[in-house]
Amino acid sequence: MSTLGSFIWSIADQLRGPYRPNQYGNVILPLTILRRLDCIIEPDRETVRELAAKYDNPNRLKIEVKKATGRPFYNTSNYSFANLLKDADGLADNLADYIDRFSPDVDVFEYFDFKKEILALEKAELLREVITSFKAVDLHPDVVSNADMGDAFEYIIRKFNEAANETSGDHYTPRDAIRLLVDLLFAEKDADLTEAGIVRTLYDPTAGTGGMLALAEEHLLEQNPDAKLSLYGQEYNG
Structure with missing residues (x-):
């Protein structure tokens, strides 16, 4: 069993009530991915923002970001897990802005239809609590290897599918x-x-x-x- 996966899945207990167990994955899976990406890009965030202010052309920006950071993806938002919680009233809008400002190749949140979940979490008054919990998890590759991250992610999928009476073998x-x-x-x-x-x-x-x-x-x-x-x-x- 993945210890990290168990910890992340425990955050789902906060969803009990407004969400059914078979719906937990709609929140937990995309937020796990978002937090992982957030930790990866954090060291170069200011560099990318400066480049985004300098280059309007997205193709040129991608080239310059790759040269500066070594990564093909980036985010140009002024928000991250480091400051999302500072604006309590604007948390939902700011989180949506953060997701929107990933480079085009990061399209995973569209597949999750995650903006709909942001609104649902806000309506249930759970958004701040869940974001606070994920902010406490350090998922940088220096802390959590790709192999351990994969184990954790697959553990979460397995738990989600068990709740939905599906077979986890379809996914990993x-x-x-x-x-x-x-x-x-x-x-x-x-x-x-x-x-x-x-x-x-x-x-x-x-x-x-x-x-x-x-x-x-x-x-x-x-x-x-x-x-x-x-x-x-x-x-x-x-």
């Missing part, structure tokens, strides 16, 4: 099974993968939560930190 493959698959995938290619300047592409046609892609990337970069790896995934379930 256990990490141990993925590690075995990755070892088999690279077994006969390890020597080739250590060559300088290699470029590889990896595609998962049933990506789920992306565990195969994440662990395959870790496996390759452990052998060759200078390797260039492009990851592609497809998933039927939005």
